[in-house]
Every structure is written in structure tokens, then in C-alpha cells.
Amino acid sequence: MSALESTADHALSITDEVERSLRPNERSHTFLGRTARRQLSVDGDGRKRLIGRRGSWGGYVHLATDEHELYLSAPALAVGDVAALVDTGRALLHLGGRQPSRVAAGLPDPDAADLGxxxxxxxxxxxxxxxxxxxxIVDPIHEAAGSGVELRSVHITEVLGESVYARSGLARGRSGCRGVEIQAVAALPGGRTATALARYAASLEDIDLAAMGHELALAVVGATSVREADSPARPFDGDRVVFTPNAAAQLLSHVTAMLLITPIARSLPLHTALVDDGRASDGWAARGFDCEGTPTSLMELVTRDGVQQPMVTRLHSLASSAEESAAKRLTGHALWDGMNNCPILSATNVRLEPCGDTGDTRAGEHCVVVDVRSLGVEELRSGGHLAFRLLMVRVVDGRPYETLAPLSVEGEAIDFLAAILAAGAPVSYSPGPFATAGATLVMDLSCLPSRK
Incomplete structure (x- = not known):
């Protein structure tokens, strides 16, 4: 199978064709992206398969005159399709928006120079x-998981994400992100339920296979025993819990998604800060610029004072107060949404700043959260309320000892951030609309408004 190679030159030729199709009074900016994958799958019986997906270039063309602007969705755009797409947009341009964008209203324009x-x-x-x-790859995971876990398959995937941006006579750039994901699927011997766990990094050498196998064993016991146990599990009666990296990434995904909808209304002091790093080398969403051509960077979404920092795109702004929303620059958080046919506000690679001592879950006794599940959109009430069900395992000297009864917890995003006592260094990023880092977390559940 051929290696994953960049095809950004082809995408830039598409943007050149867009420029050639414009009339003198028209201007455009174009964003295109693609994700290519090669995967090696190894079954429990040793069978192997190699699968490749090249990925097509898609995104949008923004067509504008002095009076109107219009976004044209291009989910799979080729050079030969450009003229027809621009003609369609030209015929509909009079229906486009008239209101000035935040850029026209005085916010600084994206860098006019080449993005490189x-x-x-x-x-x-x-x-x-x-x-x-x-x-x-397979043996260290299996050995760390232990004989009490049946490893059913391992999938090793090479991922290449690319994007290009071009603006009439101004900015032009290309961005690429290479990474590797390892996913292991396992179950209890003879069990009916399989559990998957993944790790992602810029290279294989950056993935701790032994730690992955250890977490996989905890996840299998926690997820399987709840479904298949013959007798009720013992309820957890303490306050201090440890989150596995995968469970921490799940929690962080829900908390960040809520912050993008409902900014923090009240501040609480935190032990850590919530950080967004658009160029994190090991991040699933690592990129040099967003879909509007604004360079990405590292910033604190929520400071240790519990203050949410402003995030600004060409069309949207978000902060915890009207005064803070008067940002002085675009922040590189625009994500193209083909369903809504416009750029939306989004994070990139989100993590917690390491703080405190998370201890060693392989020594002594701990209550470990192995899975965080949202109780559903009906529980996401107004005001930024979150509700989760935690799956937990009692761990003694690193091995699962018993499965505890699921525990429901509720609160606002700031409550969950304030309850974190310690956070380790990120070990992996999980994919989604934005990437969230997994790291060992220690949380005090007594800090949350509700638990049952």
C-alpha cells in the first residue's frame, strides 16, 4: 500500500480555479480540507488486513461583492466543478447576507500575508x-491487560489531515497534521460485551502501550460487569475518585461543548486552567489556521480564576460577559459546518494544565472512574447544567477488584472544573468536533451540587 502523501498542491489548484472564475467586482476566500487514513487490523486469531482511504477535498467557497456575501458548500470539490459552483453562487448572491461581518465592523482582518x-x-x-x-504493538497491550481480559482485535491507523486556505489576492496557506491511532477491542473471557479503547499521538513512540493495556482492563471490567452482573453492585460512599485518561477526555468533551453554548456565569477558583492549543503536536485537530484563515495559537479558555476568555471568529463571539466579548482580535476558532452551511465557533485541542499529584493508581486502593456518560440532551437544562453517569471500579494495587454501582452527578461546567484537585500530563487526544486530551484526573465529588 502506498504511503500517505500530501495532495495540498492539488487543492491549491482548485482555489486558483476559483479565482479565475471571478468577475472584476467579485472576491472570494476558499477553505478545503481532507483526511486520509491507512489502517492495519489484527484480529485475535492473528489475521491481518490493510485498508486505505484517501479522502476527498471539501469545504466551502465564500463569494462576495461590496453589497452581499454567500457561503457555497463544497463537500467534494474538483477543478472541473468550480465554474458551475461559482455560477450557482453568482445567481443566488442577491439573497446573501447584507449585515457587515465583525471584520467589517472594526475587528482586525485575518493576516493579509501568506499563511505559509x-x-x-x-x-x-x-x-x-x-x-x-x-x-x-499487540503483545505489550495484551500483557498489560492481563490474562483476565480477552483481546479481540487491535487496529493501527495512520492519519493524515490537511487543509488549504486562499483569499482573493491576499492570504494563502497549507496545513498538515500526521498522527497514529491505536485502538484495542477487548472483553471478559466469554463475555457478550466488547469494549474499545484508543490512543492517539504524532508517532508510535509517543504511545505508552503498557499504560493503554492497563486502562483497557479497567474499562472492560467497568463496562461489562454493569451490564452482565447477576447481583447489584456495591454503591460508592466516598468522595475522592480518579478518572482514567479516557474517562477524563469524555468529561472534558462535554464540559467544553457546554462552555461553547453557555459561557460561565459565575467564577470559582480552580486548581487548573482549561487550555486550547490549536497547534498541539499530538492533537487530533492540530492545524496552522482555522477555516477562516486565522492562525491558531495557544490560549486559556478558562483561567485558574474561573474566568472564561473570549473566543472570536468572523461571525461569532463568545465570552462570559459583554465587556470581555469586545475582543481585539480573531482567535482562530472557526470550524466549517457543512450541515449549517457556515463557519461555527469551536475549540481545537483542549486539555487541562497539569497540576497537583495524581498519585499512582497501581499502588494502594482507589475508586477509578472508567466511563463518563451524558444522561441525555433532556438533562442539559438551561443555564449550562450537565448530568453524567459515572461507571466506576474499585482498584487494588493496579488490578480491578470489584465493579461499583453507577453514580449520577450533576452541576454546571464550572462546578466540574472546580472539583478537579489534580491533573496529569495528557497521554492522548480523543477525536470529535474538537479534540480533548485524556489525562489522569483526581476529583472531589463533594464539590458538586448533586450526586446520587
Missing amino acids: EWWNTERTLGLAELSEDPSR
């Missing part, structure tokens, strides 16, 4: 060579 080229890493994965002997 940005990559998170130059390393590539030799997947074809790895397919000759995948045991160096």
Missing part, C-alpha cells in the same frame, strides 16, 4: 513494515 505551510511533525508511520510483525 505548517506541519505538526515530519515523522511518518511505516505501516507496511509493521504489518510484517505487529506483535510489538
